[in-house]
Amino acid sequence: MMRSCHSEPLIGTHVSIAGGVSRSVERADRLDCLAMQIFVKNSNRWESADLEVAEVERFCSARSRSSLKRCVAHDSYLINLASPAAPLWERSRRALLAELRRCDLLGLEYLVVHPGAHVGSGEKEGIRRIARALDSIHAEGEDLEVKIALETTAGQGTSIGHRFEQLRDILAEVGEPEKVAVCLDTCHIFASGYDIRSQQGYLETVGQFDAIVGLDKLKVIHFNDSKKDLGSRVDRHEHIGEGFIGKDGFRWFLQDARFADVPKILETPKGSDDSYDIDNLAVLRSLAPLHPVNE
Numbered sequence: 001m002m003r004s005c006h007s008e009p010l011i012g013t014h015v016s017i018a019g020g021v022s023r024s025v026e027r028a029d030r031l032d033c034l035a036m037q038i039f040v041k042n043s044n045r046w047e048s049a050d051l052e053v054a055e056v057e058r059f060c061s062a063r064s065r066s067s068l069k070r071c072v073a074h075d076s077y078l079i080n081l082a083s084p085a086a087p088l089w090e091r092s093r094r095a096l097l098a099e100l101r102r103c104d105l106l107g108l109e110y111l112v113v114h115p116g117a118h119v120g121s122g123e124k125e126g127i128r129r130i131a132r133a134l135d136s137i138h139a140e141g142e143d144l145e146v147k148i149a150l151e152t153t154a155g156q157g158t159s160i161g162h163r164f165e166q167l168r169d170i171l172a173e174v175g176e177p178e179k180v181a182v183c184l185d186t187c188h189i190f191a192s193g194y195d196i197r198s199q200q201g202y203l204e205t206v207g208q209f210d211a212i213v214g215l216d217k218l219k220v221i222h223f224n225d226s227k228k229d230l231g232s233r234v235d236r237h238e239h240i241g242e243g244f245i246g247k248d249g250f251r252w253f254l255q256d257a258r259f260a261d262v263p264k265i266l267e268t269p270k271g272s273d274d275s276y277d278i279d280n281l282a283v284l285r286s287l288a289p290l291h292p293v294n295e
C-alpha cells in the first residue's frame with residue numbers, strides 16, 4: 001500500500017562550467033534544478049589550471065544563495081583505473097586524485113567515476129587494479145570529504161561495472177569501502193540487460209541491486225533514456241520517454257520513496273540552448289507530482 005506526501009523531486013541536469021565553475025550554479029537555477037552535476041575541469045584533457053581562490057568563493061557563495069540541494073561532479077573520460085598499462089593506470093590515479101581535490105574545494109558531495117576497462121587483461125585483474133587505485137587515492141587523500149561514486153556501465157568493450165556483481169567485487173576488494181558509493185545510470189543498466197520498463201522489472205532490478213550491492217550505497221542516479229534496446233550493451237543516451245526505456249521506467253524511480261533524497265541527474269542530449277533540458281525536466285516533473293511513501 002502507498003500513501004503520498006508533497007515534495008519537489010530532487011532532479012537536475014549536467015550543467016556546463018563554461019566561463020568558470022561558478023557560472024554552473026546560475027545555469028542550474030535558471031532551470032529550477034534542485035540537483036546538478038558538473039565537470040570540475042575540461043573532461044577531455046589530462047591537465048588543467050588550478051582553481052582560483054576567488055572562483056571557488058564565487059561558486060560556494062552562488063550555491064549558498066541557490067535552490068540547489070545536491071551538487072556532484074563527473075570525472076574525466078580519459079581516466080581508466082583498470083588499465084593494464086602501468087603509465088596510464090598511474091596517470092589515471094593521479095588525475096582522479098586531483099579531481100577529488102577540486103571537488104573538495106568546491107564542497108561537492110560525490111565525484112561520479114567510470115570504473116574502467118580491463119582492455120583484454122580480464123575482469124578479475126581489472127577489478128583488482130581498480131581497487132588498488134582507490135586504496136592508493138584514499139591513502140593520499142585521507143583529508144578529503146568528497147567520496148567516489150562508481151558508475152554502472154553499459155558493457156561496451158571491456159568496461160567493468162555493467163553487472164552489479166562487478167561493483168560488489170570492487171567494494172569487497174577496497175580497504176575502505178565506506179568511502180565508495182555507487183551511481184546508477186538508467187540507460188547503462190538497461191543496455192546491460194536490466195529491464196526497468198515495467199513495475200515488476202523495476203522492482204526486480206532494484207531488489208537485485210539491494211541484495212548484491214546494497215541500497216545504502218546508491219547515492220546518485222543518472223536519468224537517461226536509451227537509443228538502443230535492452231541488452232544491446234551500447235551506451236547511447238536519448239531524451240526521456242523517446243527511447244527504448246520509455247517514461248514509465250523513470251516514473252518508478254521518481255515514485256519510489258527510498259530514493260527521494262538521491263539526486264537524479266539528466267545526461268540527455270544537449271542543444272544550442274536550454275530547450276532540451278527544459279523539456280526533459282518537465283517530463284520528469286510530470287511523472288512525479290507527488291513522492292509516494294511506502295507503508
